[in-house]
Amino acid sequence: MRKFLKTKIMLTVMAATLASTSCTGGTTADSGGESVSQTEVLLETVSGAVDFEHEPDSYVPKKDHYNFYFTYKTVHPWWDAVALGMEEAQRQYLEQGITITYEYMAPEGASAEDQIRRLEEAQKQDYDVIGVDVADDAIISPVLDEMIDNGTKVMTFSSSDAAEGCKRIAYVGNTHNYQDGADLTEALCEKLGYRGKIAILVGSVGAPCHEDRARGAKDTIAKYGDMEVVATEYDMDSVDLSYELTLKILEEHPDLDGLVCCNMSNPVGAARAVTETQHDVVIVGMDHDEEALRYLNDGVIYCLGVQDCFSIGYDTIQTAVKIADGNQPGELFPEKIDEITTVIYQEDAATMLAMLYGDII
Amino acid sequence: MKQKKQITNKTIVFTAVLGSLVVLAMITANTLWAAWKTRGVTDDAVSEVSAFYLEEMADRRARTISNLISNNFEHMEKAVAFIAAEGIDSQEELRDNLGIVKSLLGLHRFALVDEDNIVYTQYTTYTGRSRHAFLSEVQDNDRVITTVTVYGSSKHLCLAIPTPELTLMGKKFKACFVQLDINEISDLLAFDDQNRANFALYAKNGGNLSGTELGPIIKQDNFFEALKGHIPEADWNSNYENFQNGQYGSITFDSGEMEETLCYVPIPETGWQVAVLIRESLIRDRIRDISQENFKTSINLILFAFVSVLVLAVILFRQLKQFSRQKLEEEKETSRSFRQLANTDSVTGVRNKHAYAENESIINRKIGAGEVEKLGVVVADINGLKHVNDTQGHAAGDKLIKDACVMICQHFKQGAVFRIGGDEFAVLLQGQGYESMQEVIDRFNKKVEENIKEDEVVVSIGYSVLTQEDHQLRDVFERADTMMYERKKELKAMGAKTRA
Missing domain, CATH: 3.30.450.20 (PAS domain)
Structure with missing residues (x-):
């Protein structure tokens, strides 16, 4: 718990620092071009990449029952991990005599329109707080503003915040997507000797987290004259589509040197395709998909940026309770509660696999 | 058994x-x-x-x-x-x-x-x-x-x-x-x-x-x-x-x-x-x-x-x-x-002739071993017992025996009294009894003489002591027995009854 607190405090300080720099996150690049992950420095071991040990803070809720509504981009294992953190928080509140009920809903495919429909429906119900993992910040942010104006308490969570200036009350999740994309790409560039052709796989069109990472990747590649982005594709958070897109890219660019994957499904589909076609392509990607971790362990994927989904879920519920009680960002909680990303390599894969999935079945 | x-x-x-x-x-x-x-x-x-x-x-x-x-x-x-x-x-x-x-x-x-x-x-x-x-x-x-x-x-x-x-x-x-x-x-x-x-x-x-x-x-x-x-x-x-x-x-x-x-x-x-x-x-x-x-x-x-x-x-x-x-x-x-019964006279309660024989045997062995220096033997005989038995019956005779025995025992308190015959007793004296033997005999005889006058129990006694020439108790006894007969005659002369 002490380690967790230390991490949280440092991350909070870091988030405040980073807020002063434009759209940078929890990672920075040094002047020499070598990237150093600040969050990674904070972790003594890879096992600290996900914090499963949480306890409620000292805040005393004003009610004994809260009812929330959360909606996220798409049905996907990444958000199932977030859900487990939420359930742990709900269980701990229940032990204190506080009942928390909530809905945690998403469409089968990412869709801003579907999200708007869900938010409109939710607004008609008597929820204490509505939480949103923004599907498309340009489309959803105005909707959130309108809900706030109508008196609904709205927060954002997981990996995609609303657009700058949105009136939503607070955000819990990854505040450094751009930097995550830049860090992964920097590692890729270093691996390739700062030369080569790169393709970028993105998730859902308009999804802030995916788009930010893609921007970070492009900006990093742009720094090196011998490197170029030859393709950018969106898999809409589908592994199958990611696989097909990778095959297409490899067909169009058989001399491809690297792939930057900006979401959880990208690296799985990309690794499948690269393995199948026997191409020598360096893959960097995001998240903790079990198949992706096994590809990392086998050396097919070079590195993965693992987000602490469990803590995102836990802190989302804890923040929602405070917001429901009428609190605003300030002493009780910051406007953006940052969660860490840890870049792991082949030597870390077995540990991460054991930690997240065990050795069964 | x-x-x-x-x-x-x-x-x-x-x-x-x-x-x-x-x-x-x-x-x-x-x-x-x-x-x-x-x-x-x-x-x-x-x-x-x-x-x-x-x-x-x-x-x-x-x-x-x-x-x-x-x-x-x-x-x-x-x-x-x-x-x-x-x-x-x-x-x-x-x-x-x-x-x-x-x-x-x-x-x-x-x-x-x-x-x-x-x-x-x-x-x-x-x-x-x-x-x-x-x-x-x-x-x-x-x-x-x-x-x-x-x-x-x-x-x-x-x-x-x-x-x-x-x-x-x-x-x-x-x-x-x-x-x-x-x-x-x-x-x-x-x-x-x-x-x-x-x-x-x-x-x-x-x-x-x-x-x-x-x-x-x-x-x-x-x-x-x-x-x-x-x-x-x-x-x-x-x-x-x-x-x-x-x-x-x-x-x-x-x-x-x-x-x-x-x-x-x-x-x-x-x-x-x-x-x-x-x-x-x-x-x-x-x-x-x-x-x-x-x-x-x-x-x-x-x-x-x-x-x-x-x-x-x-x-x-x-x-x-x-x-x-x-x-x-x-x-x-x-x-x-059993032994006591065998060595005790049933009429008087003193030791009988069997007991005397056992003691005689022991004393003879001690005399032979030179372990005995001072030993006196008194032989006593009741005068007139037959007369009493004949005239007054055996019960009276038994009473006379008992009275005679009592008198003998009362005088020879420090001696061993044996009834060795129907009207005959022997007293063996050692130690203090030996030392006072003569005094007791004198007193006894004096009493007997008084009894003659009062028609009471009359007992004739003779006595002797162990000498260096004696080899066994019998030698001493015989001298005492001889003396007793002399005394019996003497008492008859004084008026005591006899068998005759």
Whole structure:
């Protein structure tokens, strides 16, 4: 718990620092071009990449029952991990005599329109707080503003915040997507000797987290004259589509040197395709998909940026309770509660696999 | 007769002691033989005991899990029936009722799933297709049993059944399920023999599901990865096939210092194996400990029996000794009585002629040995006894004898008085009696002379002392007897009655 607190405090300080720099996150690049992950420095071991040990803070809720509504981009294992953190928080509140009920809903495919429909429906119900993992910040942010104006308490969570200036009350999740994309790409560039052709796989069109990472990747590649982005594709958070897109890219660019994957499904589909076609392509990607971790362990994927989904879920519920009680960002909680990303390599894969999935079945 | 009694007592003692020793010897020999025999067969029995014991333990755990699964399916059906009958119209009502059935039936994370894969639990409603992949199997099966690893490596057993008839809030529900934490299942398997054996649950690939350690070699690792190098490859392969095919098996392997035996049995429908391991050396040591304890107990029993027999023997011996002593005392007393009776004159109560003869014999021996220097003999005879008997009867005669004896005894208090004939007494004087003999005789004679005048008892006495010429008492007696006759004449002259 002490380690967790230390991490949280440092991350909070870091988030405040980073807020002063434009759209940078929890990672920075040094002047020499070598990237150093600040969050990674904070972790003594890879096992600290996900914090499963949480306890409620000292805040005393004003009610004994809260009812929330959360909606996220798409049905996907990444958000199932977030859900487990939420359930742990709900269980701990229940032990204190506080009942928390909530809905945690998403469409089968990412869709801003579907999200708007869900938010409109939710607004008609008597929820204490509505939480949103923004599907498309340009489309959803105005909707959130309108809900706030109508008196609904709205927060954002997981990996995609609303657009700058949105009136939503607070955000819990990854505040450094751009930097995550830049860090992964920097590692890729270093691996390739700062030369080569790169393709970028993105998730859902308009999804802030995916788009930010893609921007970070492009900006990093742009720094090196011998490197170029030859393709950018969106898999809409589908592994199958990611696989097909990778095959297409490899067909169009058989001399491809690297792939930057900006979401959880990208690296799985990309690794499948690269393995199948026997191409020598360096893959960097995001998240903790079990198949992706096994590809990392086998050396097919070079590195993965693992987000602490469990803590995102836990802190989302804890923040929602405070917001429901009428609190605003300030002493009780910051406007953006940052969660860490840890870049792991082949030597870390077995540990991460054991930690997240065990050795069964 | 006395001799015969002594033989009987000895026989009893001898028989008791010998019998005790034989019994002790038999117990000791039997105990030593049993201990030796137990130790001898221990090693042979250990393997057999281990296999039987382990299989039984593993079976028991497998049955526990099977019963748990059956109970959960049964409870799920009851829960669905209950909820269907409640006429639920809102999500709040559904959550309340899910809470009720979960609590009443002890169902862990009981959830309903609608046809859009929305999962409803007591506290949450969520889209669950990616999270619960096993739900896709429900429609094609009566029931689904699946093992899942939850993000964070927590392992769960998911049980699901279809609910084709269930419609709530205008939605069709396709399934319900429970999610059992395998750690909690492991706790159920921690029977009372937990400290004597290790157990663990395994998936088909040998992955540890329960998080429990299976001995120092396998630990919490993958079953088959850990056993590589510890058993022959052929055995490894056959056991791997057993896991894949859900079959029983057992493995014995050397872990360095000890021999370990494990047994695994399949748990129906789960694809799991429950393995139980015990160290044979522990069993062997345990059996040896038990044998050793039994041996010690037997030794203690022998010692106890020995001490008991010893104590009983001592008591018996003492009692027999006491009994013998009593008998001896009684015999001595009887002998003494008989002897006293034989040496006592029945009329006067003084010692009789037989006693005098015994004393005479003893004194003669002492005279011969020169041990006697001073000895006086007084011979006394009652005057007129025949006359009294003839004229007044024998009763009066007896009275005269008694009166005469009393007079003699009163005067010769420090002498030994014997009645040696019908009217004749002898007094032997030694020590103080010898020293005062003459004085007493004078007083006696004076009394006799007075009695003549008063017609009382008249006794004639003669006396003599031992001289150097005397070789036996008889010599002294004869002189005294001669003197007594002289005195009798003298008294007759004084008027005393005589036989004539």
